[in-house]
Amino acid sequence: MAFDRKIVELIAYRSAYICNNPECNTLTIGPSTTDINLKYKLGEAAHIIGEKNGAARNESIDSHSLGDIENAIWLCANCHTLIDKNKGADYPKETLYSWKEAHEEIISGLLRTHKSPLPLLRKQTENFQLAQALADEISSKGVFYIDGVYENYKFVIQSLDELRKFIGRESKKIQLDSELKKIFTALGKISQEVMNENSNDYKALDDYLRVMRRKAGVQLKLLQEKYGCVITGPITTIM
Template sequence: MAFDKKDAQIIAYRAAYICSNPECNTLTIGPAITDPQLINKKGEAAHILGEKAGAARHDPNSSINVASVENGLWLCANCHTLIDKNQGADYSSDDLFGWKKEHEEFISMLLRTHKSPVPIILRQSTNRKIAQNIVDCISNKGVYFQCHSIENPDHVMKSIDEVRRQIIFEVQAIDSDKRLKQICKYIQDANREFMNELSLDNSLLDDYLIILRKRVGIQLKRLRDEIGCHISGQITSIIP
């Protein structure tokens, strides 16, 4: 069950409508461009401790009121989905209470010292642009989605090397986003291992391509779901 409307608003205010995930910090509210009476909001008050048995991080022995502001964490919609995957196995309640404490303390400091949160927002905007550049580069390379039978091994190697070099260039500009750097590393690992294998035996090109596309597809899905990248066209065929 969602938080009471008033409590959800308090959780959002305390976070300044900025996602509390330290690797995200995206702004979650803003104006609708076409209508001065409308807003766009993509933030949500997330439960740190789940309300019911089976919910992410549910703790029947906790003394915390799960419906209270104390148990609420303001996140963008993507990060809310992320922390609750697999019943929250990758995100402990201690970690999330830590996010809440550190983020609210940081927002309080900005307020007291008359400093701007804009650098946080600009950093997130820059990192997302980098992620989109990587998606666009991969999307323009047929090696990741073309029918196997028309792929030339020499052209395949050249295309993947171009993607590898582009990612190396883009990664240098990523600012304090471990998640995005990790995704880039996984793509680079897939490309490098494919190139190494193909250099030894290109008769298995089709088999290697299947593996490469699956590995890259998983990371493209993460770029779409976790970073917010736009992905369209034929490249979507490899996203699980």
């Protein structure tokens, strides 16, 4: 038996229409791109404790409890099917309760602090992988954080050239995300500028590196805030 419509609406709202599976977190509603009057809904209110004998995680509880919001979790259609496979052997009720509690906590926190849920959603896209790869590539380049007194001119140019080529190659893989393209482009220009201005005369290299690091720090901050990228280590000193 399906949940009452009011329960479905409430659990969907409490989840911000985002799948509660922390390894998924996909958005479950959206518009049709061809007809303004059409929409998509790919989410479902799933039973934590199965409603029938033989159902996933079935227990002997009263019908009211089975249909109560405490027994509902919002999932995308794929995750709903997944958790009920093998009668729910791989997804016990304790796991689903913890998913639900943690997810609603995140959504409540985002609401209270006026933060965007986009980093949460972007983590499920190929573009996030590209954003994280860019952050990791920059983090591996000492030219962005090592004290200028230890820098070797030739290695600086070589390192920036490697980054420029990386950006040129990986930015072609970005799908329908102009904001991420701008970040890639900005970091490519920052690197290119230092290379161009110091190709023959590197007396002002330290000054250029200081400016480059400040600009790169701004872009890294965007990767962290807008895409949820994990950025650690010495590179955080420029953010």
